[in-house]
Amino acid sequence: MSVSFATMDGMAVDHAAPLVGRDEELAQLKAAIGLSGDAGSGAVLLGGDAGIGKTRLVTELVDQARDAGRQILVGHCLDLGDSALPFAPFAEAFSSLDDADRERITAEAPALGPMISAAPAGGDRADILSAVARGLDALAETGPILLVVEDAHWAEASTRHALQFVLARRFVNDVAVVVTYRTDDLHRRHPLRTAVAEWSRLPGVRRVELAPLDDVSVAALLRSREESRLTQAGVSAIVRRAGGNAFYAEELLDAGLADGALPESLADLVLVRLDRLDDDARQVVAAVASGGGRASDDILAEVVGLEPARFDAAVRDALDHKVLVLRDGGLAFRHALLAEAVREDLLPGQRIRQHAAFLAALTRPGAEGAAREIAHHAEGAGDLATAFTASIDAAVEAVCIGGYDEAAGHYQRALTMLEAAPEGTDVVALLLSTAEALTGAGRLRTAAKLLRAQLDQSGLSELDRGRLLVALGDVTFFSDDDDGALEVSAEALAVVPDERTELRARAEALRARTFSSVRRWDEALEHAERALAIAEELDAVEIALDAQGTSTYVLSRTGLEVDKAHRLYLDLIESTRASGDVHSELRALQHLAFVHFNAGNLPEAEQYFREGMARAEATGRSWAPYGFDGRFFAAVTSYVRGRWDDVLALQKVDDGVPKLVRNTLDSVALLVAAGRGQEPAKGEVARLRGEWAHDLALAVHSGTAMIELQGNAGDAVAATEVHDALADLLARTWHSTLSPARLRMTSLLLSAHAATAGQRSAAENQATVEWATALVAEVDHVLIEWPTLGPEGHAWHQRMHAELGRLRWLTGVDPLPVAELERLWRTALESFDQLGDPYEHARSATRLAAVLSAAGRDAEAEELLAGARQVAQEIGAKPLLAEISSGAAPERSADLTRREREVLELVSVGRTNGEIAAQLFISTKTASVHVSNILAKLGASSRTEAAAIANRRGLL
Template sequence: MTKPAEQADTAAMGSNPVGGVRDDGLMPSDWTTTEPLVGREVELQRLLQAAGVGDREARGGVLLSGDAGIGKTRLLRELAARAADDGHQVLAGHCLDLGDSAIPFQPFAEVLVGLDVATREAISEAMPPLGPLMWGAVDGAGVDRGELFSSVVAALELLAASRPLLLVVEDAHWADASTRHLIRYVLAQRYEGPVRFVVSYRSDDLHRRHPLRPDVAEWSRLPGVQRLELGPLGDDEVRELVRSRATAGLGAPDVTAIVRRAAGNAFIVEELLDVDDQEGPLPSTLADLMLVRLDRLDESGRQVVRAIACAGGQVTDELLGAVVDLPAATIEEALRSALDHRILTRTRSDGYAFRHALLAEVVRDDLLPAERRRIHTAYVRALLDDGESADVARHAFEAQMPDVAFTASVHAAEQATRVTGHEEAAQHYERALSIAESAPDGTDVVDLVIATSEALTASGYVRRAFGVVDDFLDRESAGLSDHDRGRLLVAYGAAALMADRQVEPAQAVERAFAIVPEQPTPLRASLEALAAIVAANERRHEDAIRWATQAVTLGQRLGLTRVVADAAATKARVRARIGDDPAGDERRFLEVAEAARESGNIVAELRARHHLAFHYHDRGDLDIAEREFLSTMDAAAKAGRQWAPYGFDGRFFASVTAYLRGRWDLVVELGDVSALRPPTVHAACLEAVGLLVSAGRGETDALSTAERLRDGFWKKDIALAIHSGTAAIDLAPDVVSAERWHDDLVKTLASDWAGELAPARLRMAGLLVSRYADAAPHASSVERSGWIENAARLRAVGDRTIVERGPFGLEGRAWSMRLDAEILRLRWGAGEEVPLETMLSAWRETTATFAELGHVYEEARSASRLAAVLHAAGDVAGAKQVASAAFEKAADLRADPLARQLEQLAGTTTRSSSSDRAPASTPAVAGEKPLTAREREVLDHLVEGRTNGEIASMLFISTKTVSVHVSNILAKLGASTRTEAAAIARRQQV
């Protein structure tokens, strides 16, 4: 019987396993590919070339190998489709896993039986030895084997006389001896006509004594025969496969788990998509299928493999000898057998590991509890003296040796911290904290709690960092000294700040001041520095400067460089807000950053650079702000803190700033972080900014992403909620849905973030009233009346927001103007008398303010409203001028819905619609819009004929990012294909 892994692979070939041709000579309709081929671009091109597709003079054969479920059949389907498009006849036969009941010549009989009756009759008459195979007597009894073989070759020649022939034989690892001999004979022939031959087999089945193994070695030496090994999919390709197959949205952790567990195997990816808990046990059918491999080993082999499964990675001969209670010679023989059956593989450091990590997981889960503890205890004893602390800790936990596990975990955390492995350090600290009752006497558990919180913060898990301290305070604070409680409260307040908690930071400061005496101690200095940050966040500027000054003074006295840098950064931030010395603000931030860098205080340096970037942002220098945000992001990544506060903020606010500046492709690139394994909330925050781009480009299917973010993340990050919620107001299919998104966001801001009057209310109101205004001309009088009343209420809320949360900068003023202008447009669309001069003034001011801000999209969108009013006022020339200029911006953004509106307002076809051209709207003449440095790098590789996947690996970026760059290159060069772009580049030396 065909095994499940192969059923998933061969099912794509059609439920009827017959590879014959239709009456028109083409492949059967059930061979038609229904889903796009993911990855495999390089392998497909090699296979097409080796199989002679596109080359009428080519002859020969291909041996295609790969593990079960790796995607051989899917690749063959694509080959078949391309070959059929090229005019080939495509025939396919399958070897079947029938054990001792194998049918001789099964794949060839399958091919012949599948031919139409007229063709079979013609072949039977010309080649009588094929009659038994063609009409059901598959065993070929009474037929001379030599005549049979030569008749098969003659039949292939006959079929190829009318058009090229591609013959595929699948699953040759199950072929009987007769079939293998016939395959060898067919491969060895020199055909007159265009006959091409592809044989596929499972490489992981070819153990040392497998009968196909010597045959493959022999076939490979035949003239014109090539071998192609199909390896695992890359991580990016697995993610793409998951996205293409998943019927419901999967979160980043689920996708990451599938990538890790599937290890590039397409069949396993498909199976894991049906698992509810991606970190939980495998489906029993998949686990049983994988465990079948162990049945090929004897008991010693299974014992060795089980021990390696518990190792958690590769194992050396020496370690294995210390763990497995078997003679060295027996262990060596067991290893040789496991290698031969392709269960294990050799590592570069002369160790052993599972070829597929999921098999190790299945073997480990299949162990009895006592058996597992015994193996892990043996590992602890072998590693205790000179093994890695992380390895000792892991085995000690599994062996239920908590005292050993605690000490080893703390040591492992300290080692990870020294090499900026903050996420690993956090994991070790958390595990140590979970068994703190087993800590040695004299252990400072408060210090362990603080270290755990700091490691979690450094790795980006700020909410968990807060939770660790919060939980310990709730459980243990009663038995602590005032000094230890004060230390915990300072850590609690700092963690609460990073987790965007609203009230806890101030509460922590108040409680800490009640028990920390006003004495020159490091704890007092840290508390004053924390009090300065809390006061600054509450805009109590005088208090903030006072506490910061005291913290700096005390910190300098005690040599506390971190406290000094933190307090100095807070003081510089407050001075910049006050605005009493604009010329000195930039200098102060730079001085703090440099002092922190010289002292090795990366956190303070990142914080100062973060504040400097916002300093530029707030004064409208968006280009400099974006550069500084990106610089902060890069500096954090080098320090292993790319997901920590300020490090991730650099990426996030660079993305937001790039959105404002109209650099939307950079937004997409910065948001493409799945391969970097970010914390879930961080990935969701970047998705939220990306939704703004989707909204501008009219990608309505992105609304499902907004729904997922609303349901799972709005309570976890206020900026995430605002960006995804406002994008959804634009993406919503109708006014009712837009209102629902607006109201849901208001509720979240009020209930979860104490932000009923958050500054974003102006933006939210402007977008919703815009939807009202768009729909007003076609709405009922009742609907119009209700919308006008709600718009007035929204304006009133906006006024309260300005009073209580203002004064606002340029962006806040722009959205306030936009709201007023949209209300006027709504009233106008509802039939009220609105003076056109009032409308013109409102939209001119709005457009100009967004232009001053540098918000490219909203400037263009406001300009579209202005152009419409100008047209209504009779200024057709003015309307065209405004619309044409705005169209250029919208087209460059690929904001197709807005571009189409502006094109109509311009009254002429300004350019071809961006939906009918390359993704970016740019001049066709190379050089009129120059390529960026990165685009030139991509173009150089494109000219050399490399695929997106190859370019991605060479430039250390994702395939998706390469695709964006290629799209931009095509547009800037005015090319419609990669080949044309390469030709233009060569001709013009771009």
């Protein structure tokens, strides 16, 4: 029993694993034992299910307590039944002391002697209880103590009495106690159940129950354990199965089983609890497992077939042993893995009979079985015809309440049972419904794959081919694949007869949308008008709203005043809400938000983006086209407005979201990381770059963040590689020579090259400036291709020219006059100020301040730096703060002699010492001395850097 717990080695805990999701509980424990404030006695009863993380939390508490100077004593209760040693955890704890401390406390409390030596305890129990308390008090004379008693659910009577005595004791010295126990073991007749209730009422005792970890915390735990082979889908699967239990999650991870059968060791561990149940209770539990892990009381009684008294007794037994719990008016497993283990333990014949019994109960006259339950049990019982029909009914029900993920699952199951479908079933209609549900769930790639697979089938009629092509065109359009959408929409128009039908109207509306996305405005309006004419004639409201939405979008992007566009979109939103067309409503909200974003009205833009996000969440379309866009562009707008914590809040989504959704949100969060100078998580940059081809918005935002990250690191070469790769992608996929994103990309790249000017030779800087000048001339054409470019684009265009001027200034290559450089930076500063972008305003102010300092206008420079510093501190922009600090004390002109200034002029144009000597009629040695003096006075390490510094300070 004598084990050293100096480092809590006796606890089965991975010390390298981070503590996740338990900040609040740790704070409660620290407060209770006096660790977070003044030292003082206190006690905590820490309960939670097996594997929930009690020991890991206590280990963290012990580490912090030890760091704070507390002595640590730890004892465990063991599952030895009647063979358990009385007072075992106290004997273990005292035995871990060194010889001097043991002698000291046994001198104070002699009754502890036999306990510490693991001999049978003698004497009166009251004497031993008193000795335990006196021993702890004596030990605490030399410093505060933390006593931890683990697994009190296994405590025998003597230990429970000792705990009662210690918890009720008023110690003279500082003694804190933490007792852990498993709540899932405390059935109604468990002796600790009453004890815990009594102890909780004692003064100074706090009871803390650990709830399951939330999904985000479980995912973080898994990623801390496995960074390479675990996919996002694997994380999501384990999170779903583990149910917030850290131990279960780690067992599933270590077994490599995100899906599939439970690891045998874990299944055995879970099933041990069932051994305590009687036969009737096992029968009830098996039926609940067959029912999908949850069942209503009346249906379950009918399935089990026990007479009422026996059924009630069986249910009570399962509840008492914490196998089942009451939930939502029925019975459910306490943990999902219990249901899995029980279900997998059933024999095949048992499963079929159980499903058949459930099916009979759910479909008898008068029963109101849910379609999803009927489908589940019909499939399990082998009744595929009933399962097919019920799966479709379940999908329709799910769509009605916004459950697009669930609907997609029901439709996909129905597709696997087509052989049992009723005669005359419209398979194409079923496919279209499946694709629509997948689209509503944000699973666009899966929807496109499903539709393309059907189009590859032979024997399709022209009508069915047209229906599939229109649906595929919609999915492709929503995937931001402009080329693909143009191709599919053209094929759809060629296949669908030019008649006054809804299908033709849909094809025309699709074609209008695809043309609008590539700015072919006249053709977009032409097809929108055709779609609208047919839709109005057929009273097809949804199609009419689609066409109206395209027309309004075209007008808003071709010079319509903001106020008029705003009113048009408000009218359109009202119409879509009146008709119940949520998809068109979300589209109109997004386009209205962009009207304001493109006009530079960022608060209004964010308002409508967030309204779209909220509406999408309320209707179950959070990840659907336009639904997710509300969240994404709200994050983008928050970033521009300098509300970076809001960006990170919007980034946090459940693990079950589509992969592209998470990646796109992560791309905006990467911008925040770059601005704050934070190192991205391992593999994050490579992961996002691998997704560039799937989404241009993801590519643009993560790519610009990567350019800035490389600039922060002082690696202009790496920044150039990222820029060129992103520019190449945009050139290949954007329907114009240049994307507006090039303005920002170029500005950030030039900034990286300007910051590293001192690292290059004069010749290298000459080549860099020539390359940069040509690049800016190319990107200037963005303004020609995008005549309706908004304030943000114009601000970055002005910033690009200011960065080019800065590069020329710092390299000394064809530098602009100080007045012109000031004008460029002041224009950029004012543009970002009007836009409402505090970060870029502060960066522009910092660089303008450097120009003013060089001109000797120190007071103006310091005023600009003070404002920039405040912004940088508020948003946590560490790289900007470093740049501000470097310019906080404006550089003064060096005290150069007239001859040194003449030498410096020649150094700046690349003359050698010999050439300087010849031109100034001095010796080469004297020229060398002058150059050395100049370098020392300027604080430069090279002739190139000296020239750059001299140019920046206006010494030339």
